[in-house]
Amino acid sequence: MRDKPPLVLLPGTLCDERLWMPQIEALIGHADILVPRIDSRDDLDGMARDILKRIPWPSFNLAGLSMGGILALSLQRQAPQRIERLALLNTNPFAEAPERQAQRCGDIKQAETMGIARYAREVLAPLYPADGTLGDPGHADLVVSMAERAGLETFRRQALALRDRPDGSAGLAAITQPTLVLCGDGDRLCPPARHTYLAEHIPHADLMILEGVGHLSTLQAPETVSQALAHWLTRERHPQPWRSP
Missing domain, CATH: 1.10.210 (Uteroglobin)
Structure with missing residues (x-):
């Protein structure tokens, strides 16, 4: 039995582990954390394959923000058996307009x-x-x-x-992992409607929409996001949905 659950955090465009630093500091005692680089190639699914090869654990929990969330959906499509829980923050399931x-x-x-x-x-x-x-x-x-x-x-x-990314929306119904969907109500790049869509189409999804928060929720609402991820890491396969207070 593992002492701590493995947790992979995928940052957004031009971001690195510092995007997740409040959550890393909050969860480091409760999870083994890895933040991969997302710069290996100009093909999203190929980039996701490279990330999967670099993750040392046979199975893991996966969270991504913005481009990291788009990549997380690609990892889930390619290796669903490896992913225990999925968290999608401030992201977009659709192909580029x-x-x-x-x-x-x-x-x-x-x-x-x-x-x-x-x-x-x-x-x-x-x-x-x-x-x-x-x-x-x-x-x-x-x-x-x-x-x-x-x-x-x-x-x-x-x-x-x-x-050139593929449309990730068609595969949402096949996601069986407990999933957290989180965004800010003031996100101009990935507005709440996209997250409502995610939560409605992923069978075991919880939705959190944070008031007064924009695109970088991990920095703009660090304690709330850390608490949400801590709760998500304890979720069973088919629990009752959790909503923000």
Whole structure:
């Protein structure tokens, strides 16, 4: 019997383990935690295969935020027998919309022209606070720092992987793992309606929508997200649904 459950945390675009640091600090005594890099190639399903090869445990719990959630759905499709529980935060189950597909190459060129640090600060960071709020300047600084570490080539690969990703919505009904679906009500990139869809189509899903929270819920509501993940890690296969207080 394992002492602590294995937990894999997948970050979002241009992010690393620091996106999950509040949860790592809260759960490190209760789980064995791994945060893989998500930069191996420009093909989302191929990237997911690479991640699966690097995870040392035969089975594990899996949580992903934004692009990490999209990747988590790909891991689940490819190796459902390995995943014990699934958590999808601030994410999107659908394929890229045609108009957004057309913008991705422009995003790459803009980041190349501006430089990744300026692009992260001026283009990405303003999208992350809850709609109608300015957000925490420290979070913007962290977004820039993570982007600088990741670099332009990682951004290019991630943007192309997201542009060409498959539609993950058709497979939701086949997900049998206890699943947490969590988002902020002010998420401008992955709005609540997408999470309601996830919760309605995954058989054993719990839905949490956090008031006043934007796209980076792990940083913007760290204690609530950590508590939700701690509860999720104890869920049995078919429990009664849990709703936020």
